[in-house]
Amino acid sequence: MFRSARTWLLVAQRLGIALITLVIVSFAVFFATEMLPGDVAEILLGQAATPEAVAGLRRAMGLDQPAIWRFIDWLLGLATGDLGRSYVNNIDIADLLSWRLVNTLRLAAIVTVITVPVALSLGIAAAMWRGSLFDRIVSILTISLISVPEFMVATLAVLIFAVWLGWLPALSYGVSVDSLGAILRAYAMPVITLCFVVSAQMIRMTRAAVIETINTPYVEMALLKGASRRRQVLYHALPNALGPIANAVALSLSYLVGGVIIVETVFNYPGVAKLMVDAVSTRDLPLIQSCAMIFCVSYLSLITLADVIAVLSNPRLRT
């Protein structure tokens, strides 16, 4: 395929937009958490604090600087890996975050590895036998899954696998992780829940992408020359649907960001999302800012990836 300089210019443009978006997002995150009623120094020192103590702490924390300087300072810190210190327990945020980030990424990786092949085959199969009983069952199931909240999928999974069948523990941590079996059992519940949430989106989008290519004249041509249904879809339609499918995969994976927040809380999984929800209840602002940025960056990268794939795979978008 011929990729002109123009295409790369377009890709560069998308990346540029993503970068600008990221700056705006970080601006929003920083100033949203700046709107706190009351001063952080006053909150930290409690009601008995003298005005001198508050003023001293403010100077020590750099709060007497104008907000815009603190914002730039904070951005530079983020870029160099200095995330600041947690207000609540005065630990370096980088230390708090690093091992939890590994946990969350591991969870996301397992879910991705399981979901992508399963969801793609189901989506393609549903498109291949469009209108059949199988297709209708898949459609109804995916619509139902999309229209219920993530925590309900999680509670249903607990109800079925832990309460009624008794196969798995309800919480992911707090169980022993001595053997491989125990580790598998500990991960099973969060992974099952997230797989359902993400694959429902992916199946629907894949099905739509394949059906769109099936409706083109050249696939109709394949039908007329007597190719089997399987051959029409897998050999003629699928190669041209790969771009939209890759786009769908990246977009559906961005649902991980919302799903993981709920799932980590429900199953008490020690990841970034759980850390952030706890930080929200204790109002630990620097920690919230860092966690929010991690999520925004991953979300934006997935969306931008989907965008770039769409541009590269569809010449009509390159105008």
Place this chain on the structure above:
Amino acid sequence: MTLRRLPLISTLAGGGGDYAFNIVGKVGLAVILFWVVVAITAPWIVPYPVGRIVDTDYFGPVSDQFWMGSDYLGRDMLSRVLMGTRYTVGIALAAVIIACTSGVILGMIAAVTGGLFDMLLSRFLDAFNGIPSLLFGLVVVAAVGSSIPVLVLTLAAIYMPGSYRFARALAVNVNTMDFVTVARARGERTPYLILSEIFPNILGPVLADLGLRFVFVVLVLSGLSFLGLGVQPPEADWGALVRENLEGLSLGAPAVIFPSAAIASLTISVNMLIDNLPRTIRDRSE
């Protein structure tokens, strides 16, 4: 399409010719209307006062006395679910109406005026779309605390950009039509163009979009409440009811199952209704 349909069949299928509804859509509409009626009449139909402990047992089973069992303190679950309807439906409806009204108006203005205003607004709102919705809610709640007005405005802010984008795309199509050009040549001003020429022609799809967005708002609202960051006790919407009674999950208590079922019934019905809307309403601009 219209020729093929026999008048008798379309009458049997629900009357109004092309405006005929199928049975799935009707069921969806019925469930939605049911919840709306419940939301309005809740204070008069609850069997017990919401906050009163009426059962001697906690996580009690379904019985004649307590149709949905009792919650973790022994309060009547039916009364709490009925009152919770007010918060879930009310907050979501308020948020989605604010989001869609402002989004659609801005979208139409952007489509009609075009130029720099359109470009800047589109870029800015696209950037807003780059924030995951639940996360945005978390950050705002962390910053200003959770109260019902904050929840309504936050949810509206989350879903306004999507509504803007949708309305703008529709309005751009209508804007190229001859009757708009004629109106413009007559010297009509932007408010007239938007309200009299564009809006009636995008109304159907916009309403369908409003319904879908309502589902998303209900989901995010329940999610926030489930995390303990949405509607605050003693008030409780459906998400908060699930959270309160989560401990009952290992006992298989009805107190967890009924509020979840309520959420699912509402969101699935809205989807069912919109999927089965008569084509003449849904795709009017095409």
